[in-house]
Amino acid sequence: MLKFAVDCSGADKGSAVVVNAIKSFLIQNKDVEIFAFGKAEELSELNGVCHIIDAKDVVPMEAGALEVMRMKNSSMMMAIDYMKNQGLDGVISAGSTGGFLSASTLILKTIPGVKRAALVAPFPTAIKGKKTVILDIGASNENSPEELVQFALMGSLYAKYVYGLANPNVYLLSNGTEEGKGSPTSKVAFKLLKENNFPGFKGNVEARYALSGDADVVVCDGFSGNVFLKSSEGIAKMMSNMMKKVFKKNLWTMLGYLHVKKGIKEMTETMDYKSTGGAMLLGVNGVVVKAHGSSDAYAFKCALDVAKKLAENNLAEKIKKGLENE
Amino acid sequence: MLKFAVDCSGADKGSAVVVNAIKSFLIQNKDVEIFAFGKAEELSELNGVCHIIDAKDVVPMEAGALEVMRMKNSSMMMAIDYMKNQGLDGVISAGSTGGFLSASTLILKTIPGVKRAALVAPFPTAIKGKKTVILDIGASNENSPEELVQFALMGSLYAKYVYGLANPNVYLLSNGTEEGKGSPTSKVAFKLLKENNFPGFKGNVEARYALSGDADVVVCDGFSGNVFLKSSEGIAKMMSNMMKKVFKKNLWTMLGYLHVKKGIKEMTETMDYKSTGGAMLLGVNGVVVKAHGSSDAYAFKCALDVAKKLAENNLAEKIKKGLENE
Numbered sequence: 001m002l003k004f005a006v007d008c009s010g011a012d013k014g015s016a017v018v019v020n021a022i023k024s025f026l027i028q029n030k031d032v033e034i035f036a037f038g039k040a041e042e043l044s045e046l047n048g049v050c051h052i053i054d055a056k057d058v059v060p061m062e063a064g065a066l067e068v069m070r071m072k073n074s075s076m077m078m079a080i081d082y083m084k085n086q087g088l089d090g091v092i093s094a095g096s097t098g099g100f101l102s103a104s105t106l107i108l109k110t111i112p113g114v115k116r117a118a119l120v121a122p123f124p125t126a127i128k129g130k131k132t133v134i135l136d137i138g139a140s141n142e143n144s145p146e147e148l149v150q151f152a153l154m155g156s157l158y159a160k161y162v163y164g165l166a167n168p169n170v171y172l173l174s175n176g177t178e179e180g181k182g183s184p185t186s187k188v189a190f191k192l193l194k195e196n197n198f199p200g201f202k203g204n205v206e207a208r209y210a211l212s213g214d215a216d217v218v219v220c221d222g223f224s225g226n227v228f229l230k231s232s233e234g235i236a237k238m239m240s241n242m243m244k245k246v247f248k249k250n251l252w253t254m255l256g257y258l259h260v261k262k263g264i265k266e267m268t269e270t271m272d273y274k275s276t277g278g279a280m281l282l283g284v285n286g287v288v289v290k291a292h293g294s295s296d297a298y299a300f301k302c303a304l305d306v307a308k309k310l311a312e313n314n315l316a317e318k319i320k321k322g323l324e325n326e
Numbered sequence: 327m328l329k330f331a332v333d334c335s336g337a338d339k340g341s342a343v344v345v346n347a348i349k350s351f352l353i354q355n356k357d358v359e360i361f362a363f364g365k366a367e368e369l370s371e372l373n374g375v376c377h378i379i380d381a382k383d384v385v386p387m388e389a390g391a392l393e394v395m396r397m398k399n400s401s402m403m404m405a406i407d408y409m410k411n412q413g414l415d416g417v418i419s420a421g422s423t424g425g426f427l428s429a430s431t432l433i434l435k436t437i438p439g440v441k442r443a444a445l446v447a448p449f450p451t452a453i454k455g456k457k458t459v460i461l462d463i464g465a466s467n468e469n470s471p472e473e474l475v476q477f478a479l480m481g482s483l484y485a486k487y488v489y490g491l492a493n494p495n496v497y498l499l500s501n502g503t504e505e506g507k508g509s510p511t512s513k514v515a516f517k518l519l520k521e522n523n524f525p526g527f528k529g530n531v532e533a534r535y536a537l538s539g540d541a542d543v544v545v546c547d548g549f550s551g552n553v554f555l556k557s558s559e560g561i562a563k564m565m566s567n568m569m570k571k572v573f574k575k576n577l578w579t580m581l582g583y584l585h586v587k588k589g590i591k592e593m594t595e596t597m598d599y600k601s602t603g604g605a606m607l608l609g610v611n612g613v614v615v616k617a618h619g620s621s622d623a624y625a626f627k628c629a630l631d632v633a634k635k636l637a638e639n640n641l642a643e644k645i646k647k648g649l650e651n652e
Contacts (some may be wrong), residue, residue: 074468126568152346175552175556178388183467184467206556207553207554208557208559210560211560211561211564213558214517222501224549227533227553227557228553231534231558232557233534234558235537235558235562238537239566240565241452242452256385
């Protein structure tokens with residue numbers, strides 16, 4: 001039976017969304033045991049549904065590693081500690097990204113052989129239903145070429161076991177497609193991947209085409225990856241706001257909206273980061289899923305679904321074996 | 327009288343778009359002299375309109391610095407050489423970005439005191455009519471903290487003289503807003519800008535909010551800047567393609583389109599990179615404007631307009647003075 005620790009505080013919209021997510025997740029997954037950490041009075045609806053562990057403190061959204069490590073009575077720290085000490089399969093939180101990633105890495109430790117953990121997220125692409133896995137999108141702010149090579153392996157295993165791709169292709173995010181293009185780090189990583197005949201390595205991809213749907217896995221350093229993630233989100237948000245204004249203008253435009261409503265809804269779903277379940281920290285011992293801070297119950301439930309998939313496939317073990325075979 | 331050298335070959339859509347751009351630019355600007363470089367037989371419409379200099383070769387789109395420098399009879403190299411030797415005010419091209427930027431830097435040389443030239447572009451923002459100036463978007467693939475500080479100065483002067491902002495604010499592109507966030511390079515740049523009380527320095531901005539309309543100038547290293555530029559373009563393109571599909575679905579959705587046509591047109595105009603006139607290389611002696619490879623006549627004409635504005639304001643001289651006052 002799979003067992004997860006869930007940090008119920010820390011989501012922007014409050015613990016109620018996490019409570020609802022756990023409830024709907026457990027209806028579909030009778031074989032999973034959940035340990036919910038948060039203010040007991042806010043979790044009363046989970047009585048009889050799962051284990052409740054009272055945690056008085058909430059980690060502030062902007063908390064860094066040191067601050068979180070000191071907050072021993074916070075729902076986030078208690079959840080991570082409990083997962084580690086009780087040997088649970090994973091931990092899920094919508095709280096402070098920096099705090100959660102650092103604390104998870106410090107407490108759970110990286111898998112033997114892994115130089116650096118990486119934050120990975122599946123992105124929507126121009127091809128309906130197709131996701132592209134991009135890493136690192138922000139666990140580090142600097143990476144070595146050797147770390148990028150490991151990210152290629154971890155991303156590849158993720159695409160294989162979470163998306164069922166037999167032979168995922170792998171690209172390096174770069175400022176041009178030619179072999180000589182790239183940052184000093186990515187250029188060396190290119191050389192290493194090529195020399196090692198890394199399975200599925202296809203060379204460089206420009207940010208413009210990273211989401212065209214051709215790439216299964218895109219590897220980058222954590223700083224550029226974070227820029228990629230956030231600029232994509234920013235532009236998508238900006239354009240959908242503009243579109244809303246267009247339709248809200250007057251009665252005729254609102255009538256116009258009725259005709260395209262279904263299409264727009266499909267488009268919004270394609271661009272929706274919620275259904276991807278947030279971001280996963282790869283390379284640590286166990287499953288660590290960071291749900292979006294702005295998660296609603298649906299998004300947090302998707303995060304639980306992904307955690308289950310990662311645990312079922314025992315991705316951490318596969319990464320360990322993959323590194324041994326290098 | 328301002329004098330510009332124009333590379334008429336190299337645009338994806340052929341020299342005709344450049345010819346038309348020059349014609350419409352010169353109708354509005356009788357006080358500017360243009361030297362057009364390209365295959366004479368393709369430039370016959372410019373007879374009597376401006377100077378025509380026959381250039382047999384065309385630099386291939388993917389050409390790098392070395393290749394371009396060797397192509398002495400190409401329209402691009404001849405235009406840059408002519409600008410330098412005849413003391414013209416600027417050079418404009420829609421050809422190979424890498425080739426044009428490297429050749430311009432090598433031939434025109436950086437302004438005394440400038441460590442590295444930077445490619446700058448104005449981006450559309452969520453606020454109608456407001457542009458945000460971002461640099462470097464790809465002249466380098468690596469930068470030092472001191473170079474980022476110089477970019478802050480050059481970007482600030484650009485915003486002042488091209489957009490008429492008296493006191494432009496300046497942000498560093500980062501993976502978080504707090505002072506401790508950033509790449510190793512941007513963190514040191516933050517410290518330097520803060521210690522120097524750099525006018526208008528406001529700290530870090532995340533890629534998500536870089537185009538919210540708050541920032542006048544956003545400074546980043548060339549690799550991240552290129553990722554930012556191209557992911558923004560990629561998502562904008564992907565979303566407008568999706569939108570087109572939505573409207574083209576059937577008669578009713580096409581009818582719906584009629585009602586929102588005007589609004590969508592306005593939105594497309596806001597997101598249109600053409601009207602910004604491409605990208606400008608700051609920090610070299612003279613005006614260097616790189617029009618989009620995919621420019622049509624309108625876009626290339628905008629590039630000529632920006633070149634004129636930069637030359638009129640003598641931005642290179644202002645950067646030189648600004649650096650002396652540091």
